[in-house]
Amino acid sequence: MKQPKLAISALAILSAFAATAHAQDGMPITISGFGTGALTMTNSDQAEFNRVNQAAGVGKDARAGVDSNFGIQATAKWSDTISFTAQGLVRKNGSNDQFGAELAWAFAKIKLNDDFSVRLGRIGLPVYMISDVRNVGYANTMLRPPNEVYRQVTVDNADGGDVVYQHSFGDTTVTAQAAVGRSKVRAPGNYYVEFKPVVSTQLVVENGPFTYRLGRSQATFGIYNNPSLTGLVGALKQFGLTAVANQVPLTDVKGTFTSAGIAMDYNNIIGQAEYAKRKTDTRLVPDTSSWYVMMGYRYGKFVPYASYGDVKQDSIRSFSTLPTTGPLAALSAGTNGAIKSGLQSSTAIGLRWDFYKSAAFKVQMDRVKTRDGAGYFLNPKPGFAGSTVNVYAAAIDFVF
Template sequence: MKQPSLAVITLAILSTLTLNSHAQDGMPITVSGFGTGALTMTNSDQAEFNRTNQAAGVGKDARPGVDSNLGLQATAKYSDNVSFTIQGLVRKNGNNDQFGAELAWAFAKIKLNDEFSLRLGRIGLPVYMISDVRNVGYANIMLRPPNEVYRQVTADNTDGADIIYQHSFGDSTLTAQAAVGRSKVRAPGNYYIEFKPVVSTQVVLENGAFTYRLGHSRATFGLYENASLNGLVTTVRNVGLTSILAELPLTDIKGTFNSAGISMDYNNIVGQAEYAKRKTDTRLVQDTSSWYVMAGYRYGKFVPYVMHGDVKQDSRRSFSTLPTTGPLAPLGAAINGAIKGGLQSTTAIGLRWDFYKSAAFKIQMDRIKTREGNGYFINAKPGFAGSSVNVYAAGIDFVF
């Protein structure tokens, strides 16, 4: 598949930097990287399976784009208390059906004392259990984070600042983080979502084989340049449905996202689970409850695992007062269609094989059942709603 020049140039420059940095002793820049090379396919051509913010997905033909990426990171240590980090990432995005390069991280870190650190710049947005490593496949047991939870907040990073507190006592380490900034996400459909501001906090407790996390985020955001939603809201305004219009704002929307998670690696038993609730002031971005549970067992270098996730809509899925007959019936159907979110559940089985010290081979099969719509599938054909689809993927995760 042809790739845009920006991605190719970025990969070439960062790869050259990586080779040079390792070749020169005493260079004050540390360069590392990660990536996944995977093929993904489904058993259906009636819709496409994709990951968050991807404009295109896969059907029956195996393609590398959904689960493949490459990231390179450089950190320069200015002094014992000041460092600079930059991370570039190449993956499929929301602009087109090709790979694109993006600046994932770019921040200065200031160590205030032994327990407090301040970061300024573009930082990872701490909204999930694996926010900082969601794109680093090697750091995770599963081949990909479950869409049921990890599509609820689509921003990966924020331009702003955070402060981190970390303290160890006995066998436990407590980390608290508060971040504030703004984020702009190009979404599939050639529109964008802007969070301005977004405030995110989390508390993480690591105790032996267990990690516990609580998180809370809130933001004011808007949906911009969405032609279909703009047209729908304009029509609602023109026909005088003022009570309906009040529940369909596209800008200055207040939203919150609360989540809790736990992970474990105990006596060869591995597990991870998250539960999250999203609430907003617009019916066009639905209130949801989502969760998943993953469990596996380590046999030497092999980890077979199973995962189940689900998402449900907490906000109403229709306006009962809209007309179902007469000249306004098509408008009523369009409004009720717009306020219905994707509902689905996924049951997955997979296997991780750590065949090399810095590389792991994974295979995973997902059985996705959609409900009352297309779930999180895109480019669905008529009649797809309510279908069940198998997703097959195999790939190699690596770090260097």
């Protein structure tokens, strides 16, 4: 288990570097952090439950890796208008079954005036309603964001910059953000997806207990170092199935992701919902519609909550023109399997207990129903398709 130790050491170096910079340069340094310590398990060993971009998941034996992470952030204030922020994050990743360290944020922020600011460097992309805090469990009611929506776009950050406008009009605060950059995401199976460029915009309106959000992301991307998909497309061309091959490009693919959300915290009633649509120019990344809704009620320091999420595929799930018998039957089956998105719905119930001023204990059970396949589960065994799995998790979220 050397890699987790090295990863945590990397974050310790970040903190030490910030402290050194403070001592040498006299810049005010703010150090903060967050983390989740969790155990997750299911009631089935027929497949593995995981979160986005994780190379391995969990079955009946409880494991800490699925929902656990640790992050530390350092912000140095150069002047009233210029600051520097870096955030390191340790979590399970797509390269192997170990924890890995990553530099999630590293940007300079320039405040142009009271309303406008610019950030340059590695920034978080505003893809979802809780994009900036999706890894900060303490900031969210649910133990994890629903897979049905939060697996549709796998990129968290980009190297580039953004412009943020924020202004209050009486009791209403309006925030508009436009970000552009490029990013590379290591996916399970050791292949990677490269986005160049990716453009994300969002509009957020806050009024009293309500927050409304509308966002759109678009990108040109490619899938690289995936021998199975490269071989599949090559075989389609080799056997003269060019019409199908042209619908499954691996590079120079254009895609969009449009989402709308609402959050509420009113008279102890807590609610949150998002709806999203993904569209691309390749059948290998299918068009989808996804959504979830969550409701909870605050009793003092306790918040019981329930949520429901679903995802469906809008693009075709099979090529009717491909032969189903003969020597090309295997190629047809592989192609039709590659263009199917995971289909599933999940019903979750949970409880959050804020037992300390900067820590919360959560328990959550998800009942995940898969359709026409294995959903988003990893390594499914024969006969798993269409199964229903219970996922159990307990976690402590903290910030400092």
